[in-house]
Amino acid sequence: MARADIARGSVIEADDLARVQISTDPALDPLPGAALDTVVGKRAALDIAEGGLVTRSAVAATVVPADGASVVGVAVTPAQAPSEPFQVGDNVRVVVTPAAGEAAPAQTPAFSTAEIVGTRYSEETGQLVVDVQVAEGEAATLAARAATGNVAIVLDSRER
Incomplete structure (x- = not known):
């Protein structure tokens, strides 16, 4: 989950994230806690509110539009x-x-x-x-x- 608001396009830092335990629900698509290291250094594809779950669609390797x-x-x-x-x-x-x-x-x-x-x-x-x-x-x-x-x-x- 997000420890603080993460703005769309910003680089995700380790301090931005926390591992939490939640009940699974087919309507949710959160990243597993083991994937935390794969998210660090990537960009937020959308705004992630403090306390919000980090999903696969919330993370991108690049930001659109790119610089320039x-x-x-x-x-x-x-x-x-x-x-x-x-x-x-x-x-x-x-x-x-x-x-x-x-x-x-x-x-x-x-x-x-x-x-x-x-x-x-x-x-x-x-x-x-x-x-x-x-x-x-x-x-x-x-x-x-x-x-x-x-x-x-x-x-x-x-x-x-």
Whole structure:
């Protein structure tokens, strides 16, 4: 459990944690006390309140967005993204597309390279919202492009 509040993104120190005994419940997914040493030095993936249990989903090896990076949400219709489901860590290009009624550009369209850090489906709009991590200096440009709705997402190779 957390001895004190642990802020999202902060490095978890040994003094931040305490081993406690709890009754097991299938609804809980706490880390076992033996895993304490594996958590130290990792980052809090979310805010952990004092006295809160530390779960697997509360701990990450890295923080998002990384230093020097930003996360931008890009909402697309099913026609603006591949049917292959996106996975966290996928490399993509967010390509600027012409507005309705405009001809396709003669040269390669502008695009931003990005890494997917999350996705969700919006029931309200029927769009897929894709959270992408980009270089901090590119975030404002990508956000402005995404706001127009004139973008498409291209999935690049998953081979590493």
